Amino acid sequence: MEYYKLVVLALSFASTVSCMASSHHGGPQIQWGSCDPSVVSDTSLSCGFLEVPLDYQDPSVGKARLALIKANATGERRGSVVFNPGGPGGSGLEVVNELKDLLLGFSGGVYDVISWDPRGVGNLTVPGEVFCFDDFAEYTAFFNGTIELTGIEETGNFTDPADINALLAQAPIMQKKYEQLAQKCMQSPSGKFLKYIGTAAAVRDIVSIANALDGPDAPINYIGTSYGTLIGSWLVNMFPERVGRVVLDGVFDPIVFATQEPSLSMPSQLISTDTIYKAIITGCALSGPSGCAAASEGDGPLDIDAKLQALMKTAYDATKLNASVPMTSGAIRNVLFGEMYFPADWSNLMNEEYPQMVQIVNGEAPANATLRRRSRQLIDRSPLVKRGSQPNDSPSFTGSAIYCADSVDLRGTTMEQVFKGIIPAAQNVSHLVGSTWPVAFYRCSFWPVRSVERYHGPFNKTLANKILVLSNLFDPITPLPGAETVARLLGKDAVLVRQNGFGHITVAEPSTCLNDITAAYFANGTLPANNTLCEVDADYEVFSGVNTADILAHLPRTDV
Known part of the structure; x- marks a missing residue:
């Protein structure tokens, strides 16, 4: 399961060019060449660039440059399928390098798998990664003494009036900080590009990639996971006549995104x-x-819960005595939330990270820099696509730049209103992670830039071909109702397949049932009955001797 782990790649390209693609289509061409073997370990992959307009409505603005990667079909090639791993901010180059076999299998092996670093991602695509601080020291000095660095401190499902008052007291401070952050981002080298970064641009870039590879009339095949499903929802509705084989897995609700502020819809x-x-x-x-x-x-689930709650309470009490403790209860929550994404990580969480956290909180071991950094970064980006440290460890703001540029217009929402949404979320929606902070979404009510183009519906267009919509029953960040909404809106043009398991996107756990469905769909368009339920493979163990079916059969019915 190494592909779930942090990938640190500084991607670059060798100068050799092996072939010229798509010259017979006219228009922009992609020169495919070898990837630099020191950074892309799989020598079967090809890399290249495609120039596209920064602003498709106004070509005079200038050009963007997309960095591309290709995994060749293993069977008789039927075209290309474009893949986006989500984030937003996920590097397609990194993920294809890590997940080539999974993606080729997912698409039946009969398509070249193409991905790219979208605008705002990495240092090869232009515009590239969005940095607003010169280094991590500047970032920590800017947010010193705020919940941005510590998380939100609360206990007892956020019912203690003292905890509520302490958070609300930070509202004017955090609002000012987020407004200042937005201005820093605007004044950074990335600032002039921020209005050209976003989902509509990503959709049009996909069309440009598909046109260059397969021609301007060919169906567009696409796999999108997590935030990549929002790209997918926009793609199939902006270009319904171009829809080929499309799979959306771990689905964001496009209606919620089009109508509500992300900072208020997070719960x-x-x-x-x-x-x-x-x-x-x-x-x-x-x-x-x-x-x-x-x-x-002899421990049952409630006994283990009691230990984790006690750990958070100890950290909470220590923070009240000394604001500079090595690990806060908020940081522990962030670790737990991030590790929910992939059941493959659960054993490591409970066998490696939990004992480390106990030692750190009890003062028996120094703060683990890796664990603290992990708690800080996990929530801004899905662990599947999270990149490693940037130069000087400066945090990336690409996730916020994309989400916020796409979101609804500013409505005058205050940080106090945002906080007053988080408190009931912790009380009523998720006792454990309702108070998670920071999250890229929460910056959007104070982000001054919106993309030059946004698509806010309709989301019920008639499509040229039927698409496949996938979801786990229990997904920590894109829950099942999002997939149900997209499938319902598209009616006969979408088929929903659910997986009876846990984690973010269905590939979080292996399922032969689901693999067979996606492979058949890509091979010949065959689709199962709507609302099909696939089981996770029985031989896949989440903990030693324990599979997903065992956990489902023993889930406690009482609130914990």
């Missing part, structure tokens, strides 16, 4: 998180001490 994305937390502690209890370090002999 609706957390509806499965407490169930996933129960799944983690249930799997740990079933595995017992031999398979889960957090379990003692």
Whole structure:
């Protein structure tokens, strides 16, 4: 499961050019060449660039440059399928390098898998990564003494009036900081490009890539995961006549995104998180001490929950005495939330990270810089696509730049209103992670830039071909209702397939049932019955001796 881990790649390209693609289509061409072997380990992959307009409505503005990667079809080639891993801010180059075999298998092996670093991602695509600070020291000095660095401190499901008052007291401070942050981003080298970064631009870039590869009349095939499903929803509705084979997996609700501020709609994305937390502690209890370090002999899920709650309470109490403790309760929540994304990480969470956190909080070990950095970064970007440290460890703001540029116009929302949404989210939606902070979404009510083009519907166009919509039953950030909404809006043009498991996007857990469905769809357009339910493979163990079906059968029914 190494492909779920942090990938640190400084991608560059060798100068050799092996072939010229798509010259027979006219228009822009892609020169495919070898990837630099020191950064792209798989020598079967090809790399290249495509120039596109910065602004498709106004070509006089100038050009953008997209960095591309290609995995050749393993069978008889039927065209190309474009893949976006999500984020926003995920590097397609990195993920294809890590997941080539998975993606080729997913698409049946009969298409070249193409991906790219979207605008705002990496240092090869232009415009590239969005940095607003020179280094990490400047970032920490800017946010010193705020919840941006510590997370939100609360206990007892955020019912203590003292915790509520402490958070609300930070509202004017954080609002000013986010307004100043936006201005810093505007004044940075990235600032002049911010209005050209976003989902509509990504959609038009996909069309440009497809045109260059397969021709301007060919169907566009696309796989989008996580935020990549928002790109997909916009793509199939902006260009319904071009829809070929399209799979959306881990689906954002495009109606919510088109009508609500992200900073106020975040709680609706957390509806499965407490169930996933129960799944983690249930799997740990079933595995017992031999398979889960957090379990003692005879422990049930509630016993393990009590240990984790006690750990957070100890960190919370220490923070009240000393604001500079090495690990806050908010940081622990961030770690737990981030590790919900992939059941492949749950055993490591409970066997490696939990004991480390106990030692750090109890003062028995120095703060683990890797763990602290992980807690800081996990939430801004899905672990599948998170990149490593940038020069000087300066944090990337690409996620905010894309989400916020795409979101609804500013409505005068205050930070106090944002906080007053978070408090009931922790009380009623997710006791565990309702108070997670920071999250890229929350900056959007104070972000001054919107993209030159946005698509806010309709989302029920008639499509040239039927698409496949996938979701786990329990996804921590793109819960099942998002997929149900997209499938319902598209009616007969979409088929929903659910997976009876946990994690963010269906590939978080292996399912032969789902693999067979996607391969058949890509091979010949065959689709299963709508609302089909696939099981996770029984031989896949989440904890030692414990599979997904075991956890589902033993999930506690009481609130924890």
